[in-house]
Amino acid sequence: MTNPQIVHLTDRNPRVAPEELITALVPPPHFEDVSFSSYRPDPVQPSQSLARDTLESFATRAPKKAGLLGKLFGGSKEQSKGVYLDGGYGVGKTHLLASSWHAHPKPATFGTFVEYTNLIGALGFQKARDALKEMKLVCIDEFELDDPGDTVMMSRLMRELTDAGVKIVATSNTLPGALGQGRFAAQDFLREIQALSDQFDIISIDGDDYRHRGAPTPPEPKTVEEIEAVLDGLDGTVARDDFPALLDHLQQVHPSKYRRLLEDVDVAVWDGITTITNEGVALRFVALVDRMYDTSIAIHNTGLRLDAVFTAEQLAGGYKKKYLRCLSRLTALSSGLEQ
Incomplete structure (x- = not known):
C-alpha cells in the first residue's frame, strides 16, 4: 500500500509574475x-x-x-x-x-x-x-x-x-x-x-483521432469505494476535489494561472461529476483540461461519465470544436491512453 499526498485545487490560488508567462511558453513535458x-x-x-x-x-x-x-x-x-x-x-x-x-x-x-x-x-x-x-x-x-x-x-x-x-x-x-x-x-x-x-x-x-482508436468513450465513473481502492495504489500527488466546488473555484482563478494551479499534480480525482450548464464555466473547465493534458494528469471520477460534462446545446453551438477537443482529451486522460 502506498501513501499519496492528497491536495485540493480549491485550496490553491497561485501568484504568477507576468514575465513568467514568456518563459513558460515552451512545449509541455509530453512533447519535450x-x-x-x-x-x-x-x-x-x-x-x-x-x-x-x-x-x-x-x-x-x-x-x-x-x-x-x-x-x-x-x-x-x-x-x-x-x-x-x-x-x-x-x-x-x-x-x-x-x-x-x-x-x-x-x-x-x-x-x-x-x-x-x-x-x-x-x-x-x-x-x-x-x-x-x-x-x-x-x-x-x-x-x-x-x-x-x-x-x-x-x-x-x-x-x-x-x-x-x-x-x-x-x-x-x-x-x-x-x-x-x-x-x-x-x-x-x-x-x-x-x-x-x-x-x-x-x-x-x-x-x-488516434486517442479514440479502440477507446471511443471515457470509462464508466467509479464508486466511492472504487476511488478509495485506486488511491491505495497510488503514490505522488493527488488533487482530489468536489467537482461543483472546483468549478466555482475556477471562476476565481485567471486561466493564465491554471498551469501553476496544477503544479506537481500527478493524478486528479473528481467527486460528483455533473453537467456544466453555464458556458463561461464550461470554457474555463476546457482551459483546465488543456493544461492537464499538457502534463498527462490522469483522471478518476465519480458521478456522471466524463462525456456527459457538456450539454447537447454546447456540443452543437459556436464552441463545438473546443468542447469536442476537450472530450477527446478527457477520454485520453481517464483511459490511460498514449497521447
Missing part, C-alpha cells in the same frame, strides 16, 4: 522529446507525411531575402511567413508543432492560442508584441478566434510579427477563412480575418 523523425504518419493518409515534410523544411531552412531585382521584377518568389496546419482532432498536429519548435533555432516560443491571449492580457499588447518580436519562431497551437476583439488583436499581432521577420507555425481545427464562424458576426470582420489568412501557407492534414 518529440521530433519529426518520431512522428508516425498513418500510411493510408498521405497528407500526414506531406505535412511533416513541409514543416520540417520550413523549420530548418535559412531565411531567404529577395534581392533588389527580385523585388522589382518578381524574379524571386517570397518565402512564406508562416505555416498553418489545419486538421481534425488527434492527428498529430501538436506533435508536429512541437517538432518545429525543437528543430528551429532559438529563441522561440510555443503555446496555445489562449496562452498568447493571456500573455497579451497580462503584459499589454505592446510589451507582449515586443517580447515576441525577439523570437525567431512563434508556435501557436489550437488557433481559434472567440470574439471580434481577438480577431482584430491577433490579426495585428501576426502582421507585426511577420513584418519583423518572425516565422510563425499555427495549428487549428478551422481554416483561417472560417475562423470565428458561429461565434460572432464574422462577416463584419472579413478584412481582419483575411489579413490573418494571408500570413500563412495552409496545409490540410487528414486522419482519425
Whole structure:
C-alpha cells in the first residue's frame, strides 16, 4: 500500500509574475522529446507525411531575402511567413508543432492560442508584441478566434510579427477563412480575418483521432469505494476535489494561472461529476483540461461519465470544436491512453 499526498485545487490560488508567462511558453513535458523523425504518419493518409515534410523544411531552412531585382521584377518568389496546419482532432498536429519548435533555432516560443491571449492580457499588447518580436519562431497551437476583439488583436499581432521577420507555425481545427464562424458576426470582420489568412501557407492534414482508436468513450465513473481502492495504489500527488466546488473555484482563478494551479499534480480525482450548464464555466473547465493534458494528469471520477460534462446545446453551438477537443482529451486522460 502506498501513501499519496492528497491536495485540493480549491485550496490553491497561485501568484504568477507576468514575465513568467514568456518563459513558460515552451512545449509541455509530453512533447519535450518529440521530433519529426518520431512522428508516425498513418500510411493510408498521405497528407500526414506531406505535412511533416513541409514543416520540417520550413523549420530548418535559412531565411531567404529577395534581392533588389527580385523585388522589382518578381524574379524571386517570397518565402512564406508562416505555416498553418489545419486538421481534425488527434492527428498529430501538436506533435508536429512541437517538432518545429525543437528543430528551429532559438529563441522561440510555443503555446496555445489562449496562452498568447493571456500573455497579451497580462503584459499589454505592446510589451507582449515586443517580447515576441525577439523570437525567431512563434508556435501557436489550437488557433481559434472567440470574439471580434481577438480577431482584430491577433490579426495585428501576426502582421507585426511577420513584418519583423518572425516565422510563425499555427495549428487549428478551422481554416483561417472560417475562423470565428458561429461565434460572432464574422462577416463584419472579413478584412481582419483575411489579413490573418494571408500570413500563412495552409496545409490540410487528414486522419482519425488516434486517442479514440479502440477507446471511443471515457470509462464508466467509479464508486466511492472504487476511488478509495485506486488511491491505495497510488503514490505522488493527488488533487482530489468536489467537482461543483472546483468549478466555482475556477471562476476565481485567471486561466493564465491554471498551469501553476496544477503544479506537481500527478493524478486528479473528481467527486460528483455533473453537467456544466453555464458556458463561461464550461470554457474555463476546457482551459483546465488543456493544461492537464499538457502534463498527462490522469483522471478518476465519480458521478456522471466524463462525456456527459457538456450539454447537447454546447456540443452543437459556436464552441463545438473546443468542447469536442476537450472530450477527446478527457477520454485520453481517464483511459490511460498514449497521447
